[in-house]
Amino acid sequence: MDMKMNQIPALTWNWLRMNEAVVTDVNELQGESLLEVVTPAGIVEKSNQDFTINTKTGMGENMEKLLHSASVPVHTFETSEQIAEVLKLDYKFDGNATANAVELKVADNAEMTVFMNFRSEEETGDAAVETRYEIGENAHLTLIQVQYLGDKFRFYNNIGGEHAENGKFTLIQLVLKGDKSYYGNYSGLHAKKSELETKIAYMLKDENLLDMNYHADHTGKKSNCDIQVSGVLRNESRKLFRGTIDFHRGCAGAVGAEMEDVLLMDESVRNQTIPIILCDEEDVSGTHGASIGRLDDGMMFYMQSRGIEEEAMYEMMARAKIEAIANQIPNADIKEEVLKLL
Amino acid sequence: MSDKLLEVKGLTACVEDEDKEILHGLDLTIRAGETHVIMGPNGAGKSTLGSTLMGDPRYKITGGSIEFQGEDITELTTDKIAKMGMFLSFQNPIEVPGITLANFIKTAIENKTGERLRFWDFKKQLSETMKILNMDESYADRDLNVGFSGGEKKKAEILQLLMLKPAFAILDETDSGLDVDAVRTVSQGIEEYKKTVGGALMIITHSTRILEALDVDATHVLVDGKIVANGDASYIDEINENGFEKFLK
8 A cells, every 4th residue: 555644734846756755565554562651650641542632743644544543542641740750651663563642731831751762673564653742831741752663664653733822842853773764743833932842863874764744833923933853864865854834824923943954974865855934924934944965075184184984974973963962852861871872 | 213204205296176286396204203393485385295194185196105104105095194193283173063072082082093982081081181281171062163262273183182192293383373372382282292192293383482392303494395495493593583585596
């Protein structure tokens, strides 16, 4: 079965083949993968048959239907307190095509940090995780996701959620290992001063693919989004980043920024980006910046003059990009755990 | 001091993409532990000489040979030359965003030795060395040379020199653009290198301030890509007094 996902909200020329991802030979998802949960006091866990949060998601309806067809329970974690400890969700994907569904609810004035650790026991397999969130007034949800999967693993990581007034979502994603990865996030910034902060870092090699679709949907006055993507491409790897800042009429004073920093290590890599700023409101500020390229000759000579080989130089640069994002993980234990993977 | 460390014979070189020759048959011999000074007017090819010795791919060697530590390095790549023990302190050190000064030095030492450094041992050694150079230790965690003042960049170069302990260091106008205090600090670093490592130096400079505390073994005057005069340390004062005019004829 072939399937379209990660479609941008405003289509561009078809011949660019960037409007959406077309995934071939999609396997039917069957059953949940193993999930180990460490739930701090103050967070309540429930299990539902279906999602209770109504929201769009970054990867879109087709992906939602695929996951829904697996009929897996939805694990809901909610809090009405400010929780300093981290909710840990350790996924151990097996070689089958599995699905996991999670909801994160942070009530008004509450705070929650969630660490999702995506690991696989097999080199090959398919796994899909859908995470929906709901952030109350003056609340803050931090979601840290680290992907470290088998070299032939295909992974779908779909997120979507809604913010109340002054509700903030911080999303930190590190894509360290795995073959084909499809990522998407939709943030409904429909309330005043709602905020999205996204930091993504990736390392791709061989024939790895990372296909991303991030959509910040602004209708709230003075809402804010900041999307930062940083990574390294090696060998024949491919990356496609779609980032849409969608300013709707009425979101006066909204600010959106997306920034990309990509290091291309080989001429055979493919790096594609669609930064989109849709604007239906006059009083907004939207920016996009990109730094894409290879190391310049002067920098290479400088590093080599210290005895650093070309291969080690690129390793160092790649590690630095991941570390820069990992260092922003607010929890020291998790940060250390992530840095050990590098 | 009889071991030949560096032997350059009839070296000719041009910019990689251009045919214009910059070095025209240059000969130079430096023995282990010696300190040589290269002086010359602007555009004489002093920095080109330093970069070419270090294997800078922006320059093409069109003739002659370079022997270092008894091996022909004329065709060697920069990283291999550095691993053999040659070091170049850059006139304009490059900014490397994303890599901290400490990480950079640690990676360089590990690449050179092929062994992983114990973190605390390295940190201790780095801290002690930074003290010698009056460097604020916070610089260790800052991106390499990014936002550093001119003086701090030069200190960072000398810090690398002291940490990497090469057998031969080329200092390309390390004193240029520095105030009196910074020159003194950098000079202390160079003295420390001579004292603890005992390596050889090739100092490219326009001024004598950086040389005051060093025993100079030889001075070479480079004009139009050739060494036109050789002398001892007293040559430096003579050049400072009379300039290069007599060598330009």
